[in-house]
Amino acid sequence: MSNGNMNLTLKVWRQKNAQTAGKFVTYKAEGISPDMSFLEMLDVVNEGLTLKGDEPIHFDHDCREGICGMCSLYINGHPHGPKRAITTCQLHMRSFHDGETITIEPWRATAFPIVKDLAVDRSAFDRIQQAGGYVSVNTGGVPDGNAIAIPKVIADEAFNSATCIGCGACVAACKNASAMLFVSAKVTQLGLLPQGQPERYRRVQSMVAQMDEEGFGNCTNTGACEAECPKEIKLTNIARMNNDFLSAKLFRQEEIHEEQHGGA
Amino acid sequence: MSLDAKIPQGPLAEKWSKHKFNLKLVNPANKRKYDIIIVGTGLAGASAAASLAELGYNVKSFCFQDSPRRAHSIAAQGGINAAKNYQNDGDSVYRLFYDTIKGGDYRAREGNVYRLAEVSVNIIDQCVAQGVPFAREYGGLLDNRSFGGSQVSRTFYARGQTGQQLLLGAYSALNRQIHAGKVKMYTRTEMLDVVVIDGHAKGIVTRNMLTGAIETHAGHAVLLCTGGYSNVFYLSTNAIGSNVTAAWRAHKRGAFFGNPCYTQIHPTCIPVSGDHQSKLTLMSESLRNDGRVWAPKTKELAEQLRKGTLKADQVKEDDRDYFLERKYPAFGNLVPRDVASRNAKEMVEDGRGVGTSGFAVFLDFADAIKRLGEETVAAKYGNLFDMYIQITDENPYKQPMRIYPAVHYTMGGLWVDYNLSTNVPGLYALGECNFSDHGANRLGASALMQGLSDGYFVIPYTLGDYLATIGPKKVDTSHPAFEQTKKEVIEHVNKLLALKGTKTAEAYHRDLGHIMWEYCGMARTEEGLIKAKGLIKALKVDFWKNAKVVGENEEVNASLERAGRVADFIELGELMIDDALMRRESCGGHFRVESQTESGEAKRDDENFAFVAAWEFKGENQPEELHKEQLVFESVHLSQRNYA
Ligand SMILES: Cc1cc2nc3c(=O)[nH]c(=O)nc-3n(C[C@H](O)[C@H](O)[C@H](O)COP(=O)(O)OP(=O)(O)OC[C@H]3O[C@@H](n4cnc5c(N)ncnc54)[C@H](O)[C@@H]3O)c2cc1C
Ligand code: SF4
Ligand code: FES
Numbered sequence A: 001m002s003n004g005n006m007n008l009t010l011k012v013w014r015q016k017n018a019q020t021a022g023k024f025v026t027y028k029a030e031g032i033s034p035d036m037s038f039l040e041m042l043d044v045v046n047e048g049l050t051l052k053g054d055e056p057i058h059f060d061h062d063c064r065e066g067i068c069g070m071c072s073l074y075i076n077g078h079p080h081g082p083k084r085a086i087t088t089c090q091l092h093m094r095s096f097h098d099g100e101t102i103t104i105e106p107w108r109a110t111a112f113p114i115v116k117d118l119a120v121d122r123s124a125f126d127r128i129q130q131a132g133g134y135v136s137v138n139t140g141g142v143p144d145g146n147a148i149a150i151p152k153v154i155a156d157e158a159f160n161s162a163t164c165i166g167c168g169a170c171v172a173a174c175k176n177a178s179a180m181l182f183v184s185a186k187v188t189q190l191g192l193l194p195q196g197q198p199e200r201y202r203r204v205q206s207m208v209a210q211m212d213e214e215g216f217g218n219c220t221n222t223g224a225c226e227a228e229c230p231k232e233i234k235l236t237n238i239a240r241m242n243n244d245f246l247s248a249k250l251f252r253q254e255e256i257h258e259e260q261h262g263g264a
Numbered sequence B: 001m002s003l004d005a006k007i008p009q010g011p012l013a014e015k016w017s018k019h020k021f022n023l024k025l026v027n028p029a030n031k032r033k034y035d036i037i038i039v040g041t042g043l044a045g046a047s048a049a050a051s052l053a054e055l056g057y058n059v060k061s062f063c064f065q066d067s068p069r070r071a072h073s074i075a076a077q078g079g080i081n082a083a084k085n086y087q088n089d090g091d092s093v094y095r096l097f098y099d100t101i102k103g104g105d106y107r108a109r110e111g112n113v114y115r116l117a118e119v120s121v122n123i124i125d126q127c128v129a130q131g132v133p134f135a136r137e138y139g140g141l142l143d144n145r146s147f148g149g150s151q152v153s154r155t156f157y158a159r160g161q162t163g164q165q166l167l168l169g170a171y172s173a174l175n176r177q178i179h180a181g182k183v184k185m186y187t188r189t190e191m192l193d194v195v196v197i198d199g200h201a202k203g204i205v206t207r208n209m210l211t212g213a214i215e216t217h218a219g220h221a222v223l224l225c226t227g228g229y230s231n232v233f234y235l236s237t238n239a240i241g242s243n244v245t246a247a248w249r250a251h252k253r254g255a256f257f258g259n260p261c262y263t264q265i266h267p268t269c270i271p272v273s274g275d276h277q278s279k280l281t282l283m284s285e286s287l288r289n290d291g292r293v294w295a296p297k298t299k300e301l302a303e304q305l306r307k308g309t310l311k312a313d314q315v316k317e318d319d320r321d322y323f324l325e326r327k328y329p330a331f332g333n334l335v336p337r338d339v340a341s342r343n344a345k346e347m348v349e350d351g352r353g354v355g356t357s358g359f360a361v362f363l364d365f366a367d368a369i370k371r372l373g374e375e376t377v378a379a380k381y382g383n384l385f386d387m388y389i390q391i392t393d394e395n396p397y398k399q400p401m402r403i404y405p406a407v408h409y410t411m412g413g414l415w416v417d418y419n420l421s422t423n424v425p426g427l428y429a430l431g432e433c434n435f436s437d438h439g440a441n442r443l444g445a446s447a448l449m450q451g452l453s454d455g456y457f458v459i460p461y462t463l464g465d466y467l468a469t470i471g472p473k474k475v476d477t478s479h480p481a482f483e484q485t486k487k488e489v490i491e492h493v494n495k496l497l498a499l500k501g502t503k504t505a506e507a508y509h510r511d512l513g514h515i516m517w518e519y520c521g522m523a524r525t526e527e528g529l530i531k532a533k534g535l536i537k538a539l540k541v542d543f544w545k546n547a548k549v550v551g552e553n554e555e556v557n558a559s560l561e562r563a564g565r566v567a568d569f570i571e572l573g574e575l576m577i578d579d580a581l582m583r584r585e586s587c588g589g590h591f592r593v594e595s596q597t598e599s600g601e602a603k604r605d606d607e608n609f610a611f612v613a614a615w616e617f618k619g620e621n622q623p624e625e626l627h628k629e630q631l632v633f634e635s636v637h638l639s640q641r642n643y644a
Helices: A038-051 A123-130 A152-162 A169-173 A180-192 A194-213 A224-228 A236-250 A253-260 B012-022 B043-055 B093-103 B110-130 B162-179 B245-252 B285-289 B299-307 B323-327 B337-349 B366-372 B374-392 B447-470 B480-497 B505-520 B526-546 B558-582
Strands: A006-014 A023-032 A101-105 A114-116 B035-039 B058-062 B183-186 B189-197 B200-208 B214-218 B221-224 B263-269 B292-296 B361-364 B401-410 B427-429 B611-616 B625-630
Touching (some): A038 B505, A123 A180, A123 A194, A169 A224, A180 A224, A180 A236, A194 B110, B012 B110, B035 B043, B043 B058, B043 B162, B110 B162, B110 B447, B162 B183, B189 B214, B189 B245, B200 B221, B200 B480, B214 B480, B221 B245, B221 B447, B245 B427, B263 B337, B285 B374, B292 B323, B323 B337, B337 B361, B366 B374, B480 B558, B558 B611
Parallel strands (some): A006 A101, B035 B058, B035 B221, B221 B427
Antiparallel strands (some): A006 A023, B189 B200, B263 B401
């Protein structure tokens, strides 16, 4: 554990709401312990601001365990900060050094309008999921859990895609603000599992249509999303999604289903 | 007022099916004439909203996060129990029932717990059908692990992210209904009060957290699925936003609060590192399968370890006290959570705590690494080790982990009957928000089970009975009670905004947490509780004089949100103390130092305390009135818990 406290300069994006213009404001963060998480550092700054009667810096957060996907922050040019495969709440101040200047911005994408300061509105993600990111099954009357055997490798693959936390870092990282990594994660999870087969092609079409409607950009395969994703969701998911999407467009659904039988 | 738990008559195994048959049904064509308000989108709320909308009811669903998918349930790690007996190791509905009753130290209702065990089986099927990617064996069938306190493998899991996967399943079912227009979803909306008309709950008052708009919503029934109140302790493993406001405001409108002092403390959390700490992180219980818990044998060694002049791996085998293995040879490191927690506390009080703060003991994997190899240990616990490294900057492959107990779950909550109805007709409480099913202690992997059981399989039946009774007469917000309650909510908000003192709400929250942890935490004494009562009273007065809230209502205002929640936590804190004082016995997570066995275990007093404490609000700053629901045990024999 490193000792000694740090003094930092923060350049923070402040913006009252989506209607007003924003700007960078500089703050001092003093006596910061390297053991603090990045959000705890902001808590300390905010307590100081509140006591002075100033508005605290607003940012989204909840679980502070890297799983709810609520925290965001573009830190020194990276979504969730400089380290790989973690969320902002899991980033600790020991990753910075005394005297450093840290620039903190919100996710920037047309489809994610600013709520206030560093918080953005990610409800577009919910609407994409609502468009078809599910298996249509009512409560009750379902078969026994072991009635469908699923090979472990398939289950594990599906799981890898299911771990997406819906944080939006992929969109923030992408120069086109594309949501393909996020959408493809759900499409892949359900597309791999037997339960997801009946609606496989409808699902991909409706989700992609909604994604376009929300104003996300197109994927040009730069891979920034994968590099910045805290859950290491794979780019191959996008290829899978494109495949399903094309198949759905080109052929009749039933034929596709026959053809792919026994495949992934 | 009399408390009727409405537990159906007849043999345990037939209660639920008989009851289901006796409940009134709502004709399918009439269902769309009913509006249901559901607050909370965790496992309980999302599953209830989806199931009720599928049946045809109109649902309005609320959460304070930006998306229903972020409800606190997402954070659950370990797993969910179900009496499937897939492992052929002798599990059964009765055994799950029995373990849960015993684990809760005989302070839960037999009828409820049996039903929970009974429907546990359906939960797994439901989730699998939704595409929840549970762990599988090579043969393609579902895999199970075992979990604290049980001798069979009945825990279903999805790596260390079971809560996330289950919640995403329920969220997707909810999404489907939102898309179908049967659920209207209100995100970033905080419920601030319940509207009661002629003794029945008919709606809620909310604050739009983006615009500050205070709004009213009417419905034929209100379901609170708002989670637990561990954050009354300030530091807990819960998400920062978890709070008691919804339940507390309902309490002030007449709903009884059950067993408020029952708190689960989890033994394996990463210790506090300093005053800046905003929350604690749980390390899964499964670590105790291979990790060995120890403290140095002497204070002198502990002192050297704290100063850093001695490293843990330099402490000789003879100088280590593996205190759980020593005191509980049969269960060893796998004793239940309350027992493991209290023992760690004793070590610290004995001056043998480690880490810079002295508030920690070791969880050591050296033997496991020697026995199994680093690779196997990494395969089993790698993600947890990574998380530990991230937070502490220490490497548990080389040095033992430091762990300390932390507040994790609250067994208390709104009192509900067998139908999940509070004593206010039309007001229901589901999931961690209610008090039922866990007794004085919650076993691992049982909270997820309860949340989903309530939402998918209980409320769809029991709610219909009430709705059929009241009939589909339209309710709307034109009744003066809506305007009146709204007015009171606005007054409360303005009162908070007028606080222009010198101390942040967060600082008050921290002070409250210190009091609660010190005097109403792992061990409680009469003397300490009386002292805490005075301290909280003073804190409350001070809060309403010297707190500082910035900004205005008509904007995003985290300062205001926090202040409202802290004010409610302070009042809840007072009630928890009263409840703990009243209960002059130890049971499960409630340990009264005055009541222990010779070997230092929790000693119950079944003669005088085999009841649920249900508290009734009697007005601001008035003592609450205690109502007792006597617990009746027909199937199990009450015995002393003993793990030696
Ligand atoms: C770290 C951790 C690990 C855990 N692991 C396990 C495990 O392995 N197995 C297990 O069985 N249990 C586990 N638990 C316990 C379990 O996760 C919870 O008890 C359970 O998820 C609670 O679910 P819920 O639906 O009742 O409430 P929550 O998931 O807490 O949901 C509460 C909902 O209410 C909403 N809400 C609250 N107040 C308001 C308001 N005033 N207005 C509007 N909305 C409001 C929130 O927005 C949220 O949607 C764990 C808990 C923690 C903290
Ligand atoms: S794909 Fe990765 S970066 Fe994108 S939302 Fe999911 S977890 Fe976040
Ligand atoms: S706050 Fe939940 S992921 Fe960071």
